[in-house]
Amino acid sequence: MLWKIAWRNIWRNKRRSLIVLTSIIVGLVAIVLYDSLSVGMIYQMLENQIGSYVAHIQIHKNGFNDNRIIQNYVPSPHKVDSLLQKEKFVKAYSKRVLSFGILSSATNSSGVYLVGIRPEMESRVTKIHTYITEGTYLTGKSHEIVIGKNLADKLKVGIGDKVVAMASSLHGNIGAEVFRVVGIYQSFSSQFDKIYIYVNLHDAQNMLELEDNISEFALLLENSELSQNVKNRLSTQLGEEYEVLTFQELLPMLVLQIDVYKESIFIFYAIIAIAMIFGIVNTMLMSVFERIQEFGVLMAIGMKNSRVFFMVLLEALILGTVGTIVGFILGYLIYIPLSHTGIDFAMFSEGLKAFGVGTVIYPVLTLQSVVSALLVIPFISVIGAIYPAIKAIRLEPINAIRYV
Amino acid sequence: MEIVRTEQVEKIYQDNGVPVHALKGITLSISRGEFTVIAGPSGSGKTTLLNLIGALDKPTSGKVFIEGEDIAQKSRNELGALRLHKIGFVFQAYNLIPVLSAMENIEFTMMLLGIEEKERRERALSIMEELGIAELANKRPNEMSGGQQQRVAVARAIVTNPAMVLADEPTANLDSATGSSLMDLMERLNLEKGTTFIFSSHDPLVMERGRRLIHLRDGKIIDDKMVSEAAKNTE
Ligand SMILES: Nc1ncnc2c1ncn2[C@@H]1O[C@H](COP(=O)(O)OP(=O)(O)OP(=O)(O)O)[C@@H](O)[C@H]1O
């Protein structure tokens, strides 16, 4: 019966309740969209990093990640190979040679990461092959090179042009090799495009005097959540000589960013909450003051303070909950199509590319976001109703009834 | 059997620092089954006395006993519980909860008493039939006339079988025909069920119905007499 009273009281002053409800609904739509877009952006950054190069797990000789020199090659690729064949969560993996070097054309030169890959193997782990915008991906023939668009522009080279790559070899010599540009790619990040260049594995091994050695294994798992699990198993099996790193460890800045985001969303919630709480306090105060005689009668006939208090909170709770549900449904209906089509931020495209996001952002609503979005405003409403409820129970029945 | 007793009750209000001596030593006793009117001019202290008898307020000095219990000893919540269990109220106006139908208003006190829904329904329905207001069951207060609202208020007041029903100027907002039929109703309940009624009023309509008439002036009882049927008839 108290629910009934509270519910009907909300509709007693329709206009006032609708104003509060509208503000809650707008707030909730804003929360849903802002949160899902931010999460989507971070996920995308992460997915881009994972999908273009990092993969879920990398295996190196211990120390390679801190000191990426060619001398730190994987001690026994065969051992790793045979372990990975047995590991059930590994979807695909790629073997790479990685070295810092310089790429020069007739007009210019630039510092690069030279990546030696087996084209077929790499294409099952990362998406470089899909990023090709001119020419082709590596086919496996000698002296092929694929470079990023930004780098091609800087070096003023196009498909078919020759470039020279230089890097110090295993034995301390200068390894140099002439390559012919077969493909130009464009990834999500202009930063990435400037630095990473791809050649066939055996060319890289020759140039760097590595023989059959490689620098790293990049593993794609069935799903990213298995990373820690697989890492633990592999690192015990491989022992001290190796380092097995998850993408979280390989991308500390991004992980930090996620943490920062998680805190910043609380600030966002706090702002929305503060904006809401005044509306709720005001509405509930007006609602209490309009009903002073009514409260007087209720108390006179013996309604307990605690019940009167509860009744006022209930009214606010219902208001907050109704607004939340409607706002969430609305936000969700906007979110659904956007999560499929993505939102094209072409206007800010350059900034986002430098940021490593890509121009189309697909919002992602996580369960955690849903839960906090659904709880925050009802909670705030109850908090906001406490003061008005105290006002209500402070009323003396005889004075309240006399009140005009 | 005695329901209420007051002993040398004084009530002094503070009106912006100025003490207002509303009751100056009231001693009286009210028994079960009475149909009593507290009469007197405006400002004489009728409402103040009724509030004390109804445990809505505590005296400045003196004692008020309701069924033998001293109300001065009780907390706010205990007084609330006492009112809920023992006293029915009919106020001058704003008696009903606007968002509830007549039926739900009558159920409300029973809800506070923890009576379950099915029984509440049945009792509310039967009392409405008894008072001839069954057709109002689903109406909200703003869809009823003043007289109808007061009838619903009476129904709500008596549905829990309280020891007494207090009515402060119940007819003040009604025309005389409506007021008089409301009094008929309460008189009937008093005669048929033995419900104790205590009114405050300066309305002759109410005063002439009282079987006991307590006259107040300036916070004192100046007259307290039983009115016999015979005396009534000769008037
Ligand atoms: N809460 C209060 N604060 C200050 N003075 C009060 C208060 N309530 C009543 N009084 C004063 O006490 C006196 C008695 O008031 P009370 O309301 O009991 O009279 P009444 O007989 O019911 O009058 P009426 O017929 O006008 O209702 C009056 O002088 C009134 O002004």
Ligand SMILES: [Mg+2]
């Ligand atoms: Mg009065």
